[in-house]
Amino acid sequence: MSTPEKPRDALPEDPSEDPSEAPPEDLPQGPRDESRDDLREDAERCLRALAGERARLREDQWTAIRALVVERRRALVVQRTGWGKSAVYFVATRLLRERGAGPTVIVSPLLALMRNQIDAAERAGIRARTINSANTEDWDRVFAEVEAGEVDVLLVSPERLNNPDFRDLVLPKLAAGAGLVVVDEAHCISDWGHDFRPDYRRLRTLLAELPPGVPVLATTATANARVTQDVAEQLAADDALVLRGPLERDSLHLAVVRLPDAERRIAWLGEHLDALPGSGIIYTLTVAAAHEIAGFLRERGYEVAAYSGQTEPAERLQAEQDLLDNKLKALVATSALGMGFDKPDLGFIVHVGAPQSPVAYYQQIGRAGRGVDRAEVILLPGVEDRDIWAYFASLAFPPEPVVRSTLAVLEEAGRPLSTGALEPRVDLGRSRLEMMLKVLDVDGAVRRVKGGWTATGRDWAYDRERYERVAAERSREQRAMLDYLAIEGCREEFLRRQLDDPAAAPCGRCDNCTGRHWPAEVSDAGAGQARDRLRRPGVEVAPRRMWPTGVKDDLGVAGRIPPGQQAEPGRALGRLTDIGWGNRLRELFAGPDTEISADMFDAVVKVLAAWDWEARPAGVVAIGSRSRPALVGSLGRRLAQIGRLPYLGEFVPLGEPGPRRHNSAQRLRSVWHALALPDDVAAAVRDAGGPVLLVDDRIETGWTMTVATRALRDAGAPAVLPLVLAVNA
Incomplete structure (x- = not known):
């Protein structure tokens, strides 16, 4: 290079x-x-x-x-x-x-x-x-x-x-x-x-x-x-x-480096970051990836900081200033650091994972090279990118029946309802519900007033054709992003054509135009260090501490969950959004139900070994699974065996599985009566006289684990320690 x-x-x-x-x-x-x-x-x-x-x-x-x-x-x-x-x-x-x-x-x-x-x-x-x-x-x-x-x-x-x-x-x-x-x-x-x-x-x-x-x-x-x-x-x-005007940026030198797995991608960063000019931004698709990569690079001796929408405002401001002052080699950031950041001398932008749109990609790389002759722009795509794109696509405008039911709830209420009050009555997560309400407000079907939202009574048409066209456009953009990775011609020209720039022409600077490509090799030592970092097992899982609003009338619970019914902070092997264990876990849940593999079980044992609990578990209980009984059962029994603990039994799932629920109130209702703690298991818990290790395959909303914990605490368990393979994020 x-x-x-x-x-x-x-x-x-x-x-x-x-x-x-x-x-x-x-x-x-x-x-x-x-x-x-x-x-x-x-x-x-x-x-x-x-x-x-x-x-x-x-x-x-x-x-x-x-x-x-x-x-x-x-x-x-x-x-x-x-x-x-x-x-x-x-x-x-x-x-x-x-x-x-x-x-x-x-x-x-x-x-x-x-x-x-x-x-x-x-x-x-x-x-x-x-x-x-x-x-x-x-x-x-x-x-x-x-x-x-x-x-x-x-x-x-x-x-x-x-x-x-x-x-x-x-x-x-x-x-x-x-x-x-x-x-x-x-x-x-x-x-x-x-x-x-x-x-x-x-x-x-x-x-x-x-x-x-x-x-x-x-x-x-x-x-x-x-x-x-x-x-x-x-x-x-x-x-x-x-x-x-034309969108040419004559300081940008675009390149793509293909590496076979996440370990080699972050190892590549660790071995090539010094070769990148000045300071810059390393973009990731998820919050988890930003923290993983920032941690790895700090271990390699680089001055970097993680940055996302979840970062505290004061910390974000300090991180921005440190980059502006060149105190950092890079910010490792999600798209939260995008339009709002102005540093003319940014020397490089690296993406670990491809954005789902060439337009979004061009917007982000446009932050670099505004006050320097040359800025390196490198994309390190990953096999998990499409899974992340699919998740973002799932947040699109809801189908018409869900929208109509929301309008009906508001009309029947006859008074303003807050988003929290609406959530138990509508099968949408909080962020997606708020987005839908804002669109309906703009369309004149609802209005935001003091105290929440109210229906206007105006006629409203669900623009199915437009929403479907938008979804089709998003799909087209994702295909175009894949084409960008594979293109043999000029990369900048391709991106500018996606933006309908009539002046798009070969740039003469990108890796394809010049024939000068960044090396795609990493040392065995670097790959090993990255592998150790990404496969370092264990994520702390905070327990639910508040019941969702709107369930008091039918479930009889509200406000803060009593300390005597709460779980202790739990552990998961990894997040589904991780670039390390996340890939393995996504493959596991995409495949058939099987007993836990040896290497994954060994990693769970390491999580247990590093868990600094106040009192050792006195027994193991599993949450019986309809979809993955072999996986959950084998995990619970093997943990009891290796820990020399009694296997106390399983919760029994009741009834037929219902539709997938998307928000806290709906999810809590769906699991409240769907789990039974058999009398013999409850007696075993009581006789064990100590904390219970509660095992499941994954935590999505956390309410299954919360309901099961409540039952175990009511049965006499002095503490419940949740342990799962995966958490969603």
């Missing part, structure tokens, strides 16, 4: 253009229009304040600014990352404010992106404030500053648009007084986009209700022709200006 070139020492910052690309100022520019030239001179002055004395406006930047400031039009700008889309709305803001307009309202999807935008605005002397879930204590002060005319830019998260108080009391005032409305990362509006967010769809209503003459700008770096058309239509303007 050739040695990466050294970064350029001085470049205009993100919003600007290299002056070498600007037209010479002494060349004829057409007939002189004094007002036009004066405005452009003002715009150039604003840009220099924002991005430095060498900055010059691109022609499309100027076209967009003039459309917003002079013509008060609605515009969609689709340009590559680093082109300078933020310069358009900051310069337009400055010009509009100087001409007496109200503040700019920017709808921005991520807190990290807001922080970067506020910093950029301050460099140009633009006073920016933000309203989001992390600064509620500042809202009153911010609103007072807006009303006093002391704020030039107000950044709002899309989730605020559906907060009842904000939507009904604050938003109308902002919309009435806005000088410019900006929709950042506008592909989120479109359900054809790779990062569709229901809250963004509400913007269509906001835009339709703006006073005449308020300009609107939508921006994105990742939109194909279909998304571009959809967003342009949602701007609620017949003459929306669409400015779409």
Whole structure:
């Protein structure tokens, strides 16, 4: 592999253009229009304040600014990352404010992106404030500053648009007084986009209700022709200006490295991370993989940190700053670190696992190489990628009967119901239920009010054809991602064609264009270290501590689970989403029921050996399984044998298996009466007089284990120690 070139020492910052690309100022520019030239001179002055004395406006930047400031039009700008889309709305803001307009309202999807935008605005002397879930204590002060005319830019998260108080009391005032409305990362509006967010769809209503003459700008770096058309239509303007430019990134050097298994992929990282220039991002598809890889690389001596949507906000902010300050070689991150992160000198991006869309992939790699000559972009695909894609696909908009039943529940209630109150009555998990309600809110079928959700009574049609087309598009994108891995031609050209870039052409830089491929070999020692890390067994499983809402009337339980009915923190061999044991466990559950294999049992024994329990188990009980009796039974009996413990027996499954349930209340109801503890087993538990090791094959929602624990504690077990092969996540 050739040695990466050294970064350029001085470049205009993100919003600007290299002056070498600007037209010479002494060349004829057409007939002189004094007002036009004066405005452009003002715009150039604003840009220099924002991005430095060498900055010059691109022609499309100027076209967009003039459309917003002079013509008060609605515009969609689709340009590559680093082109300078933020310069358009900051310069337009400055010009509009100087001409007496109200503040700019920017709808921005991520807190990290807001922080970067506020910093950029301050460099140009633009006073920016933000309203989001992390600064509620500042809202009153911010609103007072807006009303006093002391704020030039107000950044709002899309989730605020559906907060009842904000939507009904604050938003109308902002919309009435806005000088410019900006929709950042506008592909989120479109359900054809790779990062569709229901809250963004509400913007269509906001835009339709703006006073005449308020300009609107939508921006994105990742939109194909279909998304571009959809967003342009949602701007609620017949003459929306669409400015779409080429998406070439001449600093990116794309490559794919195929390795046979997860061990060799992270071993490859451990042996090649030093060869990657500067600092960068290592993307993973799951939270578990981010932590596994970060742990392995730290053991190899690298300064890295894990980063996901589950990371505490303060830790995320510190990790971002450490990468910005080059204190880290890499952040090992999920897609939570995406649109919102701006570090122009990122030297590399590596994906361990392929995103399910070429568009999403191009958006993520666009973070690299914005202020350096060369950035390495490497994809390490895995055999488990398709399983993870399938999981994400399962979170699509629910089928019509589920939607109709939700609407019926709301109508029959005659009062607002919170999401928690709805969950026991609808067979959907919390996150999917919330997503569905937001879509129904945008469609006018429900409304979010104080106290929860209420039905509007309006007619609503289930757009089956559209949902099926979206699902088909997602499937097509996944096939295209597989094609990207196998393509023998230019990789960047392929990605740009997926984005319908008419200027797509061979880049001359990727591994296929140059014939220079990263080596796909790792040392035996490195592979062994990675294998040891990934096969290190044992995941702690926290017990359920609260009963779900909505089951008190029929099950008689509510609130906190009494300590005398709770399990101790349990253990699992691994997570199904792990890149180590996860692969083995997924294969196990995809195959026929068999007794536990020798190597998997040995790993479970290691989990037990490392378990620092307060008191040794006095016996083993298994949860009888309809689907895997051989697996669960053999696991329980062999553990009792090797631990020289009595095998006390099994719970007996009752009745026929019902439909799969997806949320806590529904799942608890389905297992509450489906498990029986035989009298002889209960007596054996009581006679054992000590903790019980409770064995099952996997934990999905945790309610089967919770119900079984309650029965064992009621039978006299002083403690219950759950042990399973797998947890879902």
